[in-house]
Amino acid sequence: MNVRVFGSDGNATKRKAPLDPSVFAIEPNDHVIWLDVRRIQARARQGTHKTKERSEARGSTRKLYRQKGTGYARAGASTSPLRRSGGTFFGPRPRQYRFKMNAKASRLARRSALSYKAQRDALCVVGDLQYEEPSARKLAELVEAMGFAADKVLVLTETHSPAVYRSSSNLPRIRVKEAQHVSTLDILAADVVVFEEGALALLTRLLGSTENATA
Numbered sequence: 001m002n003v004r005v006f007g008s009d010g011n012a013t014k015r016k017a018p019l020d021p022s023v024f025a026i027e028p029n030d031h032v033i034w035l036d037v038r039r040i041q042a043r044a045r046q047g048t049h050k051t052k053e054r055s056e057a058r059g060s061t062r063k064l065y066r067q068k069g070t071g072y073a074r075a076g077a078s079t080s081p082l083r084r085s086g087g088t089f090f091g092p093r094p095r096q097y098r099f100k101m102n103a104k105a106s107r108l109a110r111r112s113a114l115s116y117k118a119q120r121d122a123l124c125v126v127g128d129l130q131y132e133e134p135s136a137r138k139l140a141e142l143v144e145a146m147g148f149a150a151d152k153v154l155v156l157t158e159t160h161s162p163a164v165y166r167s168s169s170n171l172p173r174i175r176v177k178e179a180q181h182v183s184t185l186d187i188l189a190a191d192v193v194v195f196e197e198g199a200l201a202l203l204t205r206l207l208g209s210t211e212n213a214t215a
Helices: 030-043 103-119 136-145 162-167 184-189 197-207
Strands: 002-006 012-018 123-126 153-157 174-178 192-196
Touching: 030 103, 030 184, 103 123, 103 184, 103 197, 123 197, 136 162, 136 174, 153 162, 153 184, 153 197, 162 174, 192 197
Parallel strands: 002 123, 123 192, 153 174, 153 192
Antiparallel strands: 002 012
């Protein structure tokens, strides 16, 4: 399986880049993808939600009126959850939503997501991006020249490239990320994944070992 290679100016070349079948041509595992996306989204939750319970609500704790003989239902303090100004029954408390997932399963999820993109011809390679300073116009023109102006584009770089990263800060449809830090959710959220040539080799090396290929 091969993908198109574009020059650093966005023009198509005659070259094709090979894709490792153990990374880009596996049978996608939907359940593992779901687990990994759920893990990522759970990790992003702050978990700071809190409501006041009976002991925390403001109000007197004395019994409002006598137990019997009034004709009303028996009532205790004004902080009772049954009353309008009282606390909350079983309200939310601060908690951590994070949960762990095996590294092998996480790699399988990323390979499954990349395989889906390969099936839909939503992968391509571009020459190394060397920006001396941030330029949103330059990055936007590159994506437009490649024919992806209307798509959500994920650009994966081989190394940390501050100038390229900052070039995408004002471009809502373009996201730049290091290949080694890309997640399953990043891949699925993009319409097209664009690799630097070095980034493709790096990600293939990280995900395409013999051990992972049998997962």
